[in-house]
Amino acid sequence: MRRKDLLGLYDLSRREIELILDTARPMKDVILRDIKKVPTLRGKAIVTVFYENSTRTRTSFEIAGKYLSADTVNLTVANSSVQKGESLRDTIKTLEVMGFDVMVIRHAMSGTPHYVARNTKISVVNAGDGANEHPTQALLDLFTIREQKGRLDDLKVAIVGDILHSRVARSNIYGLSKFGCEVRVVGPATLIPPGLENLNVKWYYNLEKALQGVDVINVLRIQRERQQDGLFPSVEEYANLYMVKPEHLLRAKDDVLVLHPGPMNRGVEISSEVADGIQSMINEQVTNGVAVRMAVLYLMMGGAKDAIAG
Amino acid sequence: MRLLVKGGRVIDPGSGLDKQADILIEGEKIVGVDQNISADAEVLDASGKIVCPGFIDIHVHLREPGFEYKEDIATGTRAAAAGGFTTVCCMPNTNPVIDNAAVASFVRERALRSGLVHVLPIGAVTKKQEGHELSEIAELVAAGCIALSDDGRPITRSDIMRYALDYSRMFDIPIMSHCEELSLSRGGQMHEGYYSTIYGLKGIPAEAEEVMVVRDILLAKLTGARLHICHISTAGSVKMVKRAKEEGVKVTCEVTPHHLTLTDEVVKTYDADTKVSPPLRSQEHVEALRKGLKDGTIDCIATDHAPHHLESKDCEYELAAPGISGLETAVPVLMSLVHQGILDINTMVEKMTWGPAQVLGIDRGQLKIGAAADLTIIDPNVVRRVELSRFYSKGKNNPYKGEEYQGWPFATIVSGKIVAKEGLIA
Numbered sequence: 001m002r003r004k005d006l007l008g009l010y011d012l013s014r015r016e017i018e019l020i021l022d023t024a025r026p027m028k029d030v031i032l033r034d035i036k037k038v039p040t041l042r043g044k045a046i047v048t049v050f051y052e053n054s055t056r057t058r059t060s061f062e063i064a065g066k067y068l069s070a071d072t073v074n075l076t077v078a079n080s081s082v083q084k085g086e087s088l089r090d091t092i093k094t095l096e097v098m099g100f101d102v103m104v105i106r107h108a109m110s111g112t113p114h115y116v117a118r119n120t121k122i123s124v125v126n127a128g129d130g131a132n133e134h135p136t137q138a139l140l141d142l143f144t145i146r147e148q149k150g151r152l153d154d155l156k157v158a159i160v161g162d163i164l165h166s167r168v169a170r171s172n173i174y175g176l177s178k179f180g181c182e183v184r185v186v187g188p189a190t191l192i193p194p195g196l197e198n199l200n201v202k203w204y205y206n207l208e209k210a211l212q213g214v215d216v217i218n219v220l221r222i223q224r225e226r227q228q229d230g231l232f233p234s235v236e237e238y239a240n241l242y243m244v245k246p247e248h249l250l251r252a253k254d255d256v257l258v259l260h261p262g263p264m265n266r267g268v269e270i271s272s273e274v275a276d277g278i279q280s281m282i283n284e285q286v287t288n289g290v291a292v293r294m295a296v297l298y299l300m301m302g303g304a305k306d307a308i309a310g
Numbered sequence: 311m312r313l314l315v316k317g318g319r320v321i322d323p324g325s326g327l328d329k330q331a332d333i334l335i336e337g338e339k340i341v342g343v344d345q346n347i348s349a350d351a352e353v354l355d356a357s358g359k360i361v362c363p364g365f366i367d368i369h370v371h372l373r374e375p376g377f378e379y380k381e382d383i384a385t386g387t388r389a390a391a392a393g394g395f396t397t398v399c400c401m402p403n404t405n406p407v408i409d410n411a412a413v414a415s416f417v418r419e420r421a422l423r424s425g426l427v428h429v430l431p432i433g434a435v436t437k438k439q440e441g442h443e444l445s446e447i448a449e450l451v452a453a454g455c456i457a458l459s460d461d462g463r464p465i466t467r468s469d470i471m472r473y474a475l476d477y478s479r480m481f482d483i484p485i486m487s488h489c490e491e492l493s494l495s496r497g498g499q500m501h502e503g504y505y506s507t508i509y510g511l512k513g514i515p516a517e518a519e520e521v522m523v524v525r526d527i528l529l530a531k532l533t534g535a536r537l538h539i540c541h542i543s544t545a546g547s548v549k550m551v552k553r554a555k556e557e558g559v560k561v562t563c564e565v566t567p568h569h570l571t572l573t574d575e576v577v578k579t580y581d582a583d584t585k586v587s588p589p590l591r592s593q594e595h596v597e598a599l600r601k602g603l604k605d606g607t608i609d610c611i612a613t614d615h616a617p618h619h620l621e622s623k624d625c626e627y628e629l630a631a632p633g634i635s636g637l638e639t640a641v642p643v644l645m646s647l648v649h650q651g652i653l654d655i656n657t658m659v660e661k662m663t664w665g666p667a668q669v670l671g672i673d674r675g676q677l678k679i680g681a682a683a684d685l686t687i688i689d690p691n692v693v694r695r696v697e698l699s700r701f702y703s704k705g706k707n708n709p710y711k712g713e714e715y716q717g718w719p720f721a722t723i724v725s726g727k728i729v730a731k732e733g734l735i736a
Contacts, residue, residue, distance in 0.1 A: 010508070087621065087625065088625060088626060089624060089625070107626070109626045109627060109628040109629070110499075110509060110510040110511050110580070110627065110628070111509065111510075111511070111580025111626070111627045112580075112626045112627075114579060114580045115580055115625070115626060115627070118579075129510070130510050130511070130628075131510035131511070131512075132509060132510030132511075133510065167510060170507075170508075170510055193506070193507040194502060194503055194504065194506075194507055194513070195503055195504030195505070195506075195507040195508070196507070198504050199507075199508075
């Protein structure tokens with residue numbers, strides 16, 4: 001890849017997305033082997049900088065780096081100088097002069113990885129910024145869909161839940177749109193952002209209508225603090241209106257896939273029957289997440305430099 | 311000492327003047343405005359230039375006292391002079407707040423000692439701008455405050471706003487209102503719309519401003535007081551001010567150069583220099599502001615010069631302070647609208663001279679014989695890049711950085727003295 005940074009899918013071309021997905025396929029084979037380590041990134045150093053808690057995304061990046069023989073270091077906010085009042089800019093500079101090749105950053109504020117990328121020579125991978133983007137999550141969703149369906153083009157995908165605050169929703173919308181998918185979003189009116197018509201996204205308030213004939217259902221985690229902010233009346237009412245249950249799947253295509261970025265609130269946005277059902281890809285997504293992140297790290301560190309024209 | 315400004319196109323909307331003329335200055339006063347004046351005087355060749363009454367900016371933050379690391383009266387007035395302004399009105403959100411005569415007098419004295427242009431202080435409406443008790447307004451007026459404002463901290467209590475308007479009538483001064491319903495704007499980083507969705511930042515709806523514009527207009531109508539709406543930014547606000555004016559409500563309003571030229575799309579890079587309150591709006595709002603300026607609904611242009619320290623802007627977007635250091639780019643940015651045919655030069659000059667003077671009811675903004683010789687001369691042709699390193703302001707927070715503009719201040723004359731020429735302090 002000819003990019004220094006991976007900040008989001010909004011700016012990626014379809015070809016670049018395909019390159020990442022194609023690269024992730026052999027990476028998945030590595031994960032499924034008995035001996036998982038390949039020497040590809042030996043001598044390279046990766047630091048994950050998480051300003052927001054996330055065990056699974058951080059672990060996924062860390063193990064992805066380790067399978068490729070890179071040295072991975074995790075900077076967690078609780079143990080770092082961040083709490084001593086160090087500015088983000090100084091933290092970045094410190095990591096840069098320590099010689100890291102890639103910085104994986106998670107931050108609660110949108111645009112922070114963009115700010116970081118502008119201020120360092122290190123490659124920056126966005127591991128989720130505020131309500132903006134979570135590109136590797138969307139890439140692993142796309143990988144899972146493509147692996148199961150054999151294609152991405154022209155599928156119907158419904159994203160269920162808090163679209164307004166969801167970086168997973170945004171990255172999926174941008175990625176899927178590049179393959180001509182019909183993207184629908186569904187959730188309470190207070191959690192649907194404005195301007196979706198310009199993105200060619202259809203919005204619904206009724207779950208059953210939204211799921212009519214879809215190939216994929218991507219269920220988002222609902223944050224309980226949104227209820228305290230006054231955006232919906234109660235978790236119970238939310239579950240009554242938007243929990244994806246087995247009967248809802250009957251509205252969708254027979255071979256519908258159910259995705260969830262995790263961690264799940266069982267019995268709130270997704271019923272256990274659906275989460276554990278045969279159409280659920282939730283565990284598969286986790287494995288694919290490691291493969292996609294291996295592909296991203298590999299490509300960011302110069303792998304297959306000429307495999308894609310700028 | 312005599313100074314003859316020769317051969318320029320004189321535009322003085324307050325006097326209905328737009329013609330080739332010379333201006334003769336003696337000491338601090340204008341003594342002649344006529345064609346082909348010949349006099350024994352130092353000559354400032356203004357041929358090919360536009361000669362105007364000194365520009366008045368009724369909304370700037372000079373930060374002194376209390377926030378001298380962001381700006382002080384010396385640097386802020388140098389920025390004003392370099393940017394073509396001869397009079398600035400400074401907002402009271404200093405530390406301590408300009409809510410009593412002592413602070414107002416301090417600002418005026420500092421301005422006389424270290425200032426390069428005229429500084430007229432604006433007093434706080436309420437003590438410490440807390441929105442609970444009225445400041446000692448009579449005392450503030452006596453100390454030279456020309457208006458009242460709690461700018462930056464909207465007056466949430468409608469009863470306090472009503473009392474403030476009522477009380478201000480006794481002094482015939484306007485209340486400059488920062489219209490923002492805080493419960494609607496809370497946590498917001500940019501205009502709510504398509505781009506806030508795309509960039510994943512919390513949006514501030516246009517209605518957060520409009521709700522308060524309506525409230526304040528109704529209270530102005532109730533009290534008969536003079537209400538001035540600061541930095542109007544939405545189509546709905548323009549519409550409501552227009553209607554209120556038609557109904558005879560004493561309401562005026564200002565617009566900033568940035569709200570006239572930039573849209574919310576520019577937030578794309580998360581450069582905090584694009585963060586400002588009220589936020590940059592979408593194209594339809596920008597169009598409505600331009601139209602409002604043309605049809606007279608908007609009375610004047612003000613920069614809302616809000617200098618910040620580098621650390622307040624060089625950080626995460628959500629942590630950044632809102633505001634633009636705008637004194638030194640107002641003229642070129644507005645001239646770009648003139649060159650594009652969006653704004654005519656006479657309207658531009660009117661909104662920087664006669665317009666703001668009328669809003670405040672002060673005897674300035676005209677080239678009158680006997681008046682103080684405050685002049686702004688613009689070179690409409692010179693092309694220059696916005697270079698932050700050349701800013702006189704301590705605040706380098708400006709979203710136009712690096713852009714090239716045609717049309718810059720050529721000279722700024724304050725009380726007969728050339729204080730800035732070609733962007734440089736004399």
